[in-house]
Amino acid sequence: MQKTGYSKREVVEFNFESINLESNEFFGNSPPSVFVGRFGYPEVNVGVLSPVGSKENAYLMDSPKDWVKNNLKDYEIMKLRAQLINSRFKSSIKNFNNRLLDISQEVGMAYKPVEIEVELKNKPVSNLILNNITSPLSNNANVRNIKLTENPKIQTVVEKTVSDKDLKAVEGIKKLYTKGIDENFLSKILSVGLLGLGKNRKLVPTRWSITATDDTIGKELLKDIKFNDIIDHTRIYTGQYLGNFYCIMFFPGIFSYELFEMEVPFRKNLWSKTGKFYAYDYEDFNGRKSYANETAGGYYAARLGILEKLNELKRQGSVLVFRFINEEDRFPLGVWVCREATRKSLANNYLEFEDKNLALNYVKSLAKKKFNVELDELTSISKIINAKQKLLMDFI
Structure with missing residues (x-):
């Protein structure tokens, strides 16, 4: 097939x-x-x-x-x-x-x-x-x-x-x-x-x-x-399972979560509201008020693995995720694949960066080398990357 x-x-x-x-x-x-x-x-x-x-x-x-x-x-x-x-x-x-x-x-x-x-x-x-x-x-x-x-x-x-x-x-x-x-x-x-x-x-x-x-x-x-201390440095975790490669970035800041999903090589994503090749959903510190229509169940499944990791670390942070669905993902097997791929990725060793831009450059280089993907369009609209630093007191 x-x-x-x-x-x-x-x-x-x-x-x-x-x-x-x-x-x-x-x-x-x-x-x-x-x-x-x-x-x-x-x-x-x-x-x-x-x-x-x-x-x-x-x-x-x-x-x-x-x-x-x-x-x-x-x-x-x-x-x-x-x-x-x-x-x-x-x-x-x-x-x-x-x-x-x-x-x-x-x-x-x-x-x-x-x-x-x-x-x-x-x-x-x-x-x-x-x-x-x-x-x-x-x-x-x-x-x-x-x-x-x-x-x-x-x-x-x-x-x-x-x-x-x-x-x-x-x-x-x-x-x-x-x-x-x-x-x-x-x-x-x-x-x-x-x-x-x-x-x-x-x-x-x-x-x-x-x-x-x-x-x-x-x-x-x-x-x-949400009451935990903020993570000190930017971390990057990567891993894959059944053709789903996750790149998960933890940035210093109060909790927020942003997910980009795309098939590689690119093809039009019919779930995207904008007609783009990627699907996208986001939540800030206050959470979502509606269902994540573009990334659907995969959004919540991946978020669970991420929150389990933050809970384990006793920290909070702003989390940006890129999910690359490659040719090894031959059949849809259920949303559990997203959950377990995320957990596997977060169980791996991480890279730590003092500088946010250095971390972004690393991820862009990785996506280009591994999947021949340019992430500039995605990073340009990322709310987490382009957000001004907010303090916890701003949400209380």
Whole structure:
């Protein structure tokens, strides 16, 4: 398959070997994994994902952090995801009087693979669907019945948080995140309506819950970061993962965040409001008042990795990011790629500069040498580069 380009990155179909079921019934172990669709909202498809048979590596079929840890290639990730059957049913986002939804919620809360028995209404459709936000999804089939054949293993802190219907969703996410529970798990339990005040709980399409989780965790981290001391010198971090090269610059100053994304070699970016070859979004110390429409979920995913690093350093700064999407990024695998590529970049050693202009010249030279890209147009409109130094007191 050819590189998709921005103009075709939304939906791609990739055919792997079909799953051949002898009947419409099978046993499997969910990674655990659940998926809530967005089409037809507020009537949506809710799916429990599982392979056919009990797989020893089932956990690996829905674990971005393990994909990174094991240095899996794009094709290996898609092959793992293509083994999952999405056994789905229709539900209203507010209808919790549904046995299949109860089972989906139990699976979603589990931290280890869950053995299930599934009866389908039809054979799975074996096209692997890829998009920019969610992990690859395949083998959709309408489900008649799902049974748990073992008790799901659920952490006590998760069970207590889910049971607390007086706890707001933001507070629940923060509580679990500080206990070491990652964003992949948090987005799942948010999607199946397990967080928030009891009267407000509802199903949230997975596509939306992923970005909502990244945004929520980021905003909670920022509450502390904004009181940190300012970083002393300009730092440059670089790194890449699955064809996504990040150049992340930390400048002395109060927190702000600016992201430029572009494919290299250049091609027109259809998400750009200006019709340019790049997509662009920005926030100052006060944050955004609207969704980052150009860089979308990648904006919040990359920001999370950046805020985690600032939190670790106990510092704040103005952060300028260049994302170069190159030919190794052959397929859209989900926004987790941006999050993990950012984390990998920030785990690398950094270069430190006393002078801001020297740092900029280094980045311009790097972009030219590595991708034959001239960054002058981007740096000329950068709010962070061209901003006058502001003090924290200016925002209080």
